[in-house]
Amino acid sequence: MNQVIKFMSGLGQLGFFSVRIFTTLFRSWPEPRLVFEQMFKIGVETLPVLIAVCTFVGTNIALVGYHIFKGFGGQEFLGAYVGLSCLREMAPILTGALMAAKPGTDISATIATMRVKEQIDALEVMSVDPFKFLIVPRMIAFILTAPILVLFADFVSVAAGFAVAVFQLHQNAGHFINQMLAYVRMEDLINGMFKGLLFAIVSCILSTYFGYTSKPGPKGVSRAINLSVVTIASFIVIFNFFLTAAIYG
Amino acid sequence: MGENAVRFENVRKAFGKQVILDHISCDVEKGKTTVIVGPSGTGKSVFLKLLVGLLKPDHGSIYVDGQDVTRLSQNDLFEVRKKFGMLFQDGALFDSQNVGDNIAFPLRRHTRKSHKEIMKIVAQKLDQVGLPGIEHKLPSELSGGMRKRVGLARAMALDPEIILFDEPNSGLDPVMSDAIDKLIIKTKQMTGSTFIVISHDIPGTFQIADHIIMLYKSKVIATGTCDEIKASTNPVLQQFFSRNSEIPIDPGYATGELDLRPYVTGELKDNEDS
Ligand SMILES: Nc1ncnc2c1ncn2[C@@H]1O[C@H](COP(=O)(O)OP(=O)(O)O)[C@@H](O)[C@H]1O
Ligand SMILES: [Mg+2]
Numbered sequence: 001m002n003q004v005i006k007f008m009s010g011l012g013q014l015g016f017f018s019v020r021i022f023t024t025l026f027r028s029w030p031e032p033r034l035v036f037e038q039m040f041k042i043g044v045e046t047l048p049v050l051i052a053v054c055t056f057v058g059t060n061i062a063l064v065g066y067h068i069f070k071g072f073g074g075q076e077f078l079g080a081y082v083g084l085s086c087l088r089e090m091a092p093i094l095t096g097a098l099m100a101a102k103p104g105t106d107i108s109a110t111i112a113t114m115r116v117k118e119q120i121d122a123l124e125v126m127s128v129d130p131f132k133f134l135i136v137p138r139m140i141a142f143i144l145t146a147p148i149l150v151l152f153a154d155f156v157s158v159a160a161g162f163a164v165a166v167f168q169l170h171q172n173a174g175h176f177i178n179q180m181l182a183y184v185r186m187e188d189l190i191n192g193m194f195k196g197l198l199f200a201i202v203s204c205i206l207s208t209y210f211g212y213t214s215k216p217g218p219k220g221v222s223r224a225i226n227l228s229v230v231t232i233a234s235f236i237v238i239f240n241f242f243l244t245a246a247i248y249g
Numbered sequence: 250m251g252e253n254a255v256r257f258e259n260v261r262k263a264f265g266k267q268v269i270l271d272h273i274s275c276d277v278e279k280g281k282t283t284v285i286v287g288p289s290g291t292g293k294s295v296f297l298k299l300l301v302g303l304l305k306p307d308h309g310s311i312y313v314d315g316q317d318v319t320r321l322s323q324n325d326l327f328e329v330r331k332k333f334g335m336l337f338q339d340g341a342l343f344d345s346q347n348v349g350d351n352i353a354f355p356l357r358r359h360t361r362k363s364h365k366e367i368m369k370i371v372a373q374k375l376d377q378v379g380l381p382g383i384e385h386k387l388p389s390e391l392s393g394g395m396r397k398r399v400g401l402a403r404a405m406a407l408d409p410e411i412i413l414f415d416e417p418n419s420g421l422d423p424v425m426s427d428a429i430d431k432l433i434i435k436t437k438q439m440t441g442s443t444f445i446v447i448s449h450d451i452p453g454t455f456q457i458a459d460h461i462i463m464l465y466k467s468k469v470i471a472t473g474t475c476d477e478i479k480a481s482t483n484p485v486l487q488q489f490f491s492r493n494s495e496i497p498i499d500p501g502y503a504t505g506e507l508d509l510r511p512y513v514t515g516e517l518k519d520n521e522d523s
Pocket of ligand 2: 416
């Protein structure tokens with residue numbers, strides 16, 4: 001019973017926290033320099049891993065798809081299959097997961113450390129709103145970079161799938177592309193970017209929240225990081241199901 | 250008694266069922282150094298956090314220059330806080346910024362001064378705390394005592410009316426601790442601001458204090474000048490001050506910090522009404 005009450009009050013707190021982020025965001029735009037700093041960090045931290053992971057996810061989607069389709073002679077659908085699964089599902093999920101894993105944990109750790117070392121209190125005493133100075137710039141950076149990162153993930157995973165189809169499975173390159181273009185629509189690309197954006201917003205809220213509400217001591221910091229990764233990863237997978245169901249039925 | 254800079258009226262603060270401060274009423278005179286003493290864990294830091302509005306009391310009022318900070322909106326609170334400079338227990342410097350940027354931080358946020366003017370003020374403040382020319386060092390390259398000095402320089406950057414010190418002596422060796430006390434006295438003479446210092450270092454307290462407020466078991470049990478406190482017959486005070494100031498600092502106790510908890514809690518009777 002106690003646990004339930006704790007959980008519910010935690011949810012309420014999280015709600016207030018999110019509302020405060022967005023009211024701060026809409027009331028006053030932070031300094032662009034703070035946002036660019038964060039965007040740069042997110043890019044540098046996420047892109048290399050994202051490219052590596054998307055490459056190998058793209059290759060596997062092509063391989064698995066090929067062997068399934070070959071069973072009933074449907075190899076010609078490989079292009080459409082790779083395109084749709086990468087753009088609709090894999091690219092946004094991987095982008096969200098990696099943004100949670102790299103810049104997300106970084107945010108939790110930084111903000112938790114600042115909380116524990118009284119630096120957030122110091123900000124407040126110096127009349128600087130920590131939401132405006134610490135959290136909103138990170139939120140805006142997440143919002144601006146997520147769709148771009150999804151585009152990168154789209155391109156890399158589809159290109160990797162294409163390479164496997166053509167060079168390893170000896171499929172016709174022109175046919176692969178034509179198939180893909182026939183089935184993949186602009187909405188798939190946009191929906192994927194939109195999903196990535198939602199995942200990024202959620203990642204940013206949760207990782208700043210767990211950092212901001214960190215308990216004192218080194219244990220508090222590691223707990224903050226742990227909680228944010230576990231919560232975000234589970235959340236993204238579950239949320240993704242409902243999004244996909246809502247968009248594609 | 251002169252004008253009050255700060256006034257607590259019947260303030261109470263509890264975390265859950267744990268009552269930290271209760272029936273706290275006291276005044277802090279303008280332009281004087283008031284030291285708040287008490288064993289660790291009595292809520293001295295909570296007292297300061299209530300004063301700057303980082304925590305809200307359960308009830309009671311806290312006046313700063315006649316304005317009740319417990320009833321202010323976030324924006325008004327940010328305005329009132331510009332009157333304060335605060336030195337946190339470990340300095341609370343921003344790790345990613347060098348010393349110069351740390352001290353310049355409040356200046357860049359709240360003034361329209363040029364970069365050159367700001368760097369001049371930074372150099373001047375660093376000079377005042379006895380650390381000239383270390384603008385380019387990172388906080389991680391500094392010793393605990395140096396971090397506190399830089400923290401003080403940052404707290405003084407905007408020439409605040411009230412400067413708060415949370416245990417400026419904790420974690421320092423006796424020599425450094427004495428140096429910080431001397432620095433507080435010097436800064437006090439130079440600025441003429443109101444100083445509120447939290448301490449459980451007794452010799453230091455008598456050195457720097459104009460007034461002393463003693464917290465014990467969530468209450469204010471005594472207020473007065475150094476002489477009044479020294480002359481008090483309250484057994485808790487006597488135990489706290491006269492006896493403990495006789496205790497030599499144990500050289501094995503590397504921090505040189507006097508933790509009074511073992512001497513005050515437990516064996517003593519609560520004797521607030523004397
Ligand atoms: N934000 C908080 N939440 C819960 N308990 C707190 C909080 N801040 C302080 N406390 C508790 O209040 C008591 C007094 O703390 P503090 O003011 O730091 O003591 P000190 O006199 O040593 O500075 C401690 O028992 C501490 O655990
Ligand atoms: Mg304290």
